[in-house]
Amino acid sequence: MRHQLGPRPVPLPLEVETLERTQQVGYTREKIIFNPDAFSSIPAYVLIPDSASAENPAPAVLCAHGHGVGKDGAVGIVEDYQKQYAVELAKREFITMAPELWNWQNASL
Numbered sequence: 049m050r051h052q053l054g055p056r057p058v059p060l061p062l063e064v065e066t067l068e069r070t071q072q073v074g075y076t077r078e079k080i081i082f083n084p085d086a087f088s089s090i091p092a093y094v095l096i097p098d099s100a101s102a103e104n105p106a107p108a109v110l111c112a113h114g115h116g117v118g119k120d121g122a123v124g125i126v127e128d129y130q131k132q133y134a135v136e137l138a139k140r141e142f143i144t145m146a147p148e149l150w151n152w153q154n155a156s157l
Contacts (some may be wrong), residue, residue: 057085067091074098075138077123092147093123095138109137111146119146 060083067079078094100106111122111134123146124132134144 060086072135075135090147091119092145093119093134095123095134095144095146097138097141097143099141100143106141106143108143108145109134111137111144113146113149119148122146 062082064080064082067081069079070077072095075098076096078096079091080094081089081091083089097106111119113119113122114130116128116130117126120126121128121130122132122134123144124135134146137144
């Protein structure tokens with residue numbers, strides 16, 4: 049299988065930029081952008097419960113969006129069928145990350 053996949057890409061240092069930080073009831077919502085490879089940038093929201101800290105770490109959940117409005121529905125910025133599930137998890141003390149899936153709306157910012 050490795051032969052069909054081709055060579056493994058060279059690992060890059062993780063560069064994350066925080067674009068905005070908004071305090072919500074029970075959690076903080078951060079809009080970030082990171083470069084998973086040399087060719088793309090991925091915007092994402094990270095929701096951090098108020099109870100989480102270096103001394104009190106929280107479990108994390110990756111919240112992949114469906115085919116609706118993208119990550120904005122998962123984090124409650126717009127209403128859609130996803131029912132802001134990343135927010136509901138953050139209120140239950142999970143750190144959540146909702147990235148814009150590759151090649152979806154703003155994923156090439």
